[in-house]
Amino acid sequence: GAVVSQHPSRVICKSGTSVKIECRSLDFQATTMFWYRQFPKQSLMLMATSNEGSKATYEQGVEKDKFLINHASLTLSTLTVTSAHPEDSSFYICSAIEYQETQYFGPGTRLLVL
C-alpha cells in the first residue's frame, strides 16, 4: 500500500512556541491531504482538508490562525501549531488520498505542550 510519513513522531514544547509537523506521501502524489486530531480512546476529528496549491479548508470550530496548513507540493503538507498552549496537546494524524479514493495515514505526532 501507499506510504505516508509524518515528522516528528513526538514533540514536547513550551507554551507559547510554535510547532511544525510535516506530512509526506512517499511513493505517490497527493493533491488532497487531511489533518486530524485524536483524543485518547476517541475517534478521529477532522481539522482541515489540505489541497495542493490552494488554501486549506477548515472544519467548523478549528482556528485557522492557530493551525496553519500549507500544502506546497504534491507530496508535502505541513501543519503549524502557532503559540501552542497545553490544551493543544494531542495526537495529530495526517492522511493522503491515493488510488481509488483510499485514504492512507501517517503514523501520527504526539504533541505535549508544557
Next chain:
Amino acid sequence: AQTVTQSQPEMSVQEAETVTLSCTYDTSESDYYLFWYKQPPSRQMILVIRQEAYKQQNATENRFSVNFQKAAKSFSLKISDSQLGDAAMYFCAYRISNTGNQFYFGTGTSLTVIP
C-alpha cells in the same frame, strides 16, 4: 448529514475464533466507498478492507471479509481465525465518491483477543 455508527464500543473474541464488528451509516448518496481501518496500540491507522458501493460482491482480504447490505446501509466486518495481533481499535469509515470531501468515521470498536 452523513453519519457512521458503530454500536459496539468493545468486543472480545477467543483466539482462532470468528468475530463480527457492526457498522451502519446514513446517506442519501448512491455512489460511495466504505472502509474498515485498524488502529493498534502504536496508533498507526491501517487500512483493513474497502468496498465500493456499486459492487454487490462483498470484499474479502485474507481473514477479513465484509457483509455489505446497501439497502440496509450496513457494513459489518468479519474477522476469521482471530489472532492476537488483531487486537486493536477498529474504525468504520465512509466517503462519497469523487468529491474530494472528507471521510466520515465511526466512534470505533475496541477488539480484545483472548489467548
